[in-house]
Amino acid sequence: MGPTTDEEKPENGGGRGGIAVVEAVSTAVAEIAGLPESRGPLRRLCCDLARRVKLLGPLFDELRDGGGGSLGEFQARTIASLHGALVRAKELLVSVDDGSKLYQALQRETFVYRFLEVTEHMEKALSEVSYDKLDISEEVKEQIELVHAQFQRAKGKIDSPDLQLLKDLNWALREKYCDPIVLKRISEKLQLRTINDMKKESVALHEMVISSGGEPKECLKDMSSLLKKLKDCVVVENPTSDTLENKTSSMKHRSPIIPDDFRCPISLELMTDPVIVSTGQTYERSCIQKWIDGGHKTCPKMQQNLSHTALTPNFVLKSLISQWCDTNGIELPKKQGNCRDKKPGSHSDCDCPGINSLLQKLKNGNQDEQRAAAGELRLLAKRNADNRVCIAEAGAIPFLVELLSSPDPRTQEHAVTALLNLSINESNKGNIVNARAIPRIVGVLQNGSMEARENAAATLFSLSVIDENKVTIGAAGAIPALIDLLCQGSLRGKKDAATALFNLCIYQGNKVKAIKAGIVEHLMRLLVDPSGGMMDEALAILAILVGNADGKPAIALSNPIPVLVGVMRTGSPRNRENAAAVLWSLCTGDVQQLSAARELGAEEALKELMETGTDRAKRKAGSLLELMRQASEA
Incomplete structure (x- = not known):
């Protein structure tokens, strides 16, 4: 007799596992249904996703009412896969609600891509469920099939952007002085109409600055400047209430009311x-x-x-x-009237007793207390440099490392993110490595939730800044897991993985590991998909791999010449530079690659690069043109 397939196993094979997974999925649907209605530029995408998920509720209500025990092992696994898709959907919806509305409007394509990813994940998970084998009513079955059809139609479907909003934003970012009508139109469409809205947007931008490692990108500075213009519009138009209605004229002859x-x-x-x-x-x-x-x-x-x-x-x-x-022409008071200044020496933002209290919960608390304490430390470590020093000096790092192996996904996520935030401090990097964290961080990278995996990748990058850690991280098996994240993660996760891989592959031994793990194939796929937003990273990694004895032939086998020549013609200055560097390495000592480059018009692109490229691009282009000249004279 042959082996029994999953589908052929007894229907009660799911047992208690089936009950647990149904409860988990039912809870996930309820949590998404309970999220506040989305506002801002991605409102339609959020509402469509949340609405479709809510329609799944009756399915799991019926399965839960039936006890969930009738699920077979295969069915339980498919429902578990659906739970994973729902978790990603909730994370996306929460991140949009908490995130910057300005950033969402300006980077709309990035967010659309994330919604498409979640939609595809949901559709795939729903397609694997055998509804005929579930103990559900015909009415519920029809409803779920309808929802599945909606997800199928939504796959690959991209809504048109609001062109007027984009025009207004570009104008407002470019001009020093903006038309109040344009600013008001932007605030209405982004739902940034009140002082509270502005506060939330400011916090979201502040979080983005912190996550950028203290060196905010130019776009963040532009958005902060635009937000100040919108804030001024709110305050000037109505300093006394939380709306944008213009009551300034009524305020001229009386003292303003403090909001x-x-x-x-x-x-x-x-x-x-x-x-x-x-x-x-x-x-x-x-x-x-x-x-x-x-x-x-x-x-x-x-x-x-x-x-x-x-x-x-x-x-x-x-x-x-x-x-x-x-x-309002008010001088900000120096002191509070009803409260005296605190005692000298108590002005530090770092609260050692509070941190020690959290440490005790990490050490001796139950799972819920450990999760909460790790979450608090995660936030404290993110807020300022003093907290990062205090938390490390209190001895929290070994306990956070221990929690990387927690069976609770949220605790694990909090712990790895807290370590990421602590690692911003140079001294803490050594403490984290000395606590033998690297193998456990790699474990999170391999098996954690998507957010935990992405933050684990960012942590490994942070630690790999120290050269000796590159060897340790590579030896711990991080590279295949990073390559996996490079393929499967969100755009942010892919960029975290790519950054970590680039840094690790500076060490020769890690280059070999990456090549053997098949990184070249994945990099080439990212390179030919300019809409994926990963071309810069893919080229940068190829440029350091091509100098390796194993890397050069692996890249040559992937038919890279047409893509590289195309990038040299139309890419950004940095990408043109890296494309020229990769092409030069491939053609050096390889007549076949040199001939292919000439046939595809590389000479013309190289001559243009000699005129307009970066200094390094000009050097590579000149060397490559010389190789071609020598080959033609031979």
């Missing part, structure tokens, strides 16, 4: 030094410090226990308050 969001909930005075506590509420620093020093362990407004007593400056709100004061 509620600018008042400390304790003193009810205008805040001069707003800080955020662990519940997310903002208070005047001196007032909340006095409350804490009085022995209180709760948030005065929310009445929730404070998980720690660290106070994080709310720079965004402080900027808004300052702008409002300037607009």
